[in-house]
Amino acid sequence: MSEKVKVAIVGSTGYGGVELIRLLASHPLAEVTSVISSSSAGTPITEGYPHLIGISEELLDDVDPAGIKAKADVVFLATPAGVAAKLAPGLLQAGLKIIDLSGDFRLKQPAVYEQWYKKPAADEDFLQKAVFGLAEIYGESVKGADFISNPGCYPTATLLGLVPAVKAGLIDPATIIIDAKSGVSGAGRGASLGTHYSELNENFKAYKLNQHQHIPEIEMVLSDAADKPVISTFSTHLVPMTRGIMSTMYASITSDASVSNADFIKLYREFYQGRPFVRVRPEGQLPATKEVWGSNYCDIGFAVDARTGRVTIVSVIDNLVKGAAGQAIQNLNLMMGWDETLGLQFVPVYP
Numbered sequence: 001m002s003e004k005v006k007v008a009i010v011g012s013t014g015y016g017g018v019e020l021i022r023l024l025a026s027h028p029l030a031e032v033t034s035v036i037s038s039s040s041a042g043t044p045i046t047e048g049y050p051h052l053i054g055i056s057e058e059l060l061d062d063v064d065p066a067g068i069k070a071k072a073d074v075v076f077l078a079t080p081a082g083v084a085a086k087l088a089p090g091l092l093q094a095g096l097k098i099i100d101l102s103g104d105f106r107l108k109q110p111a112v113y114e115q116w117y118k119k120p121a122a123d124e125d126f127l128q129k130a131v132f133g134l135a136e137i138y139g140e141s142v143k144g145a146d147f148i149s150n151p152g153c154y155p156t157a158t159l160l161g162l163v164p165a166v167k168a169g170l171i172d173p174a175t176i177i178i179d180a181k182s183g184v185s186g187a188g189r190g191a192s193l194g195t196h197y198s199e200l201n202e203n204f205k206a207y208k209l210n211q212h213q214h215i216p217e218i219e220m221v222l223s224d225a226a227d228k229p230v231i232s233t234f235s236t237h238l239v240p241m242t243r244g245i246m247s248t249m250y251a252s253i254t255s256d257a258s259v260s261n262a263d264f265i266k267l268y269r270e271f272y273q274g275r276p277f278v279r280v281r282p283e284g285q286l287p288a289t290k291e292v293w294g295s296n297y298c299d300i301g302f303a304v305d306a307r308t309g310r311v312t313i314v315s316v317i318d319n320l321v322k323g324a325a326g327q328a329i330q331n332l333n334l335m336m337g338w339d340e341t342l343g344l345q346f347v348p349v350y351p
């Protein structure tokens with residue numbers, strides 16, 4: 001029996017971090033050997049997260065590259081924007097493999113990162129080294145990579161819903177409008193005015209319109225798929241629920257001939273053949289967030305409107321699983337040359 005790969009998590013006390021602990025607890029080939037905190041080293045993680053009693057009893061470790069290397073082979077960075085940019089070079093130099101869940105290494109041009117994230121970008125050499133880990137689109141470059149940048153939650157739902165149609169030229173990329181909604185865990189565990197109960201409950205609000213930091217990430221991949229520059233409108237909304245993202249996307253169909261839902265379904269099923277985490281819904285069935293809750297699935301459905309010549313594409317994920325920790329473990333599996341479904345073969349929690 002081979003030894004398990006040892007994994008450390010920086011930012012383990014955040015929502016992405018505890019979701020990694022939850023999922024890795026049943027991974028057959030990986031084990032969490034260090035949970036790390038910049039503010040609570042020396043205390044048990046179960047103090048803040050009693051649901052982990054009996055699962056993660058280790059005391060929280062300091063953020064120290066040499067100490068991490070002594071305990072682990074791979075490190076997940078589940079930290080706020082700006083932290084991984086500073087930490088990753090030292091961790092790579094210490095010989096660790098990295099999977100970064102933040103936005104710090106997704107955009108390849110420092111000026112673009114600084115424009116949208118309003119923070120200094122990572123060193124350009126390291127930006128170029130990091131592989132963008134959207135496995136269903138860039139799987140070949142993810143396999144065996146040492147440094148993976150996990151895609152954002154909204155871009156994951158959005159890009160899996162759009163790339164096949166853009167690549168095939170079935171929709172006009174210039175007409176794409178993306179209307180996305182997220183549950184509040186997408187904002188992390190920290191309390192804020194906009195996310196506390198009385199601001200959120202029985203409320204539904206748009207935020208960061210035309211300013212969201214995921215806009216350049218979405219445009220980067222759409223431009224790659226279209227093989228020409230694409231810009232699009234991307235609007236985000238906060239929904240009073242804990243988990244889930246729904247991306248509803250509108251675009252004009254390019255073909256003069258009548259294109260049907262069945263044509264989209266066929267195209268997407270062929271595109272995602274052999275990709276276990278994308279489920280293309282049958283004719284007339286649109287996915288809902290609860291149908292992927294707690295799972296690594298992205299479910300996609302279509303509604304072609306012959307009257308307007310447009311298609312509406314609906315794509316849903318659980319932001320903490322396929323949008324963060326689950327996708328990061330999928331990337332760990334590919335990094336290590338394992339089956340990409342290891343430790344992720346669970347059924348959505350329903351109802």
Ligand SMILES: NC(=O)C1=CN([C@@H]2O[C@H](COP(=O)(O)OP(=O)(O)OC[C@H]3O[C@@H](n4cnc5c(N)ncnc54)[C@H](OP(=O)(O)O)[C@@H]3O)[C@@H](O)[C@H]2O)C=CC1
Nearest residue numbers: 011013014015016037038039078079102153186188189324
């Ligand atoms: N929530 C989601 O659905 C998704 C989140 N992401 C991204 O993943 C990352 C983590 O998100 P999330 O877990 O929600 O965020 P949280 O705010 O819940 O957690 C972030 C954690 O980072 C740690 N941290 C803060 N500052 C530092 C620092 N200077 N050095 C080391 N650790 C630090 C904190 O723990 P401590 O004080 O103990 O160190 C904190 O618990 C973010 O970049 C986020 O944008 C990506 C996709 C989806």
Ligand SMILES: CC(=O)N[C@@H](CCC(=O)OP(=O)(O)O)C(=O)O
Nearest residue numbers: 102103152153182183186187213
């Ligand atoms: C609901 C909510 O607030 N969601 C966050 C998602 C942040 C995120 O995941 O940020 P990075 O991918 O850039 O790390 C937001 O819209 O900013």
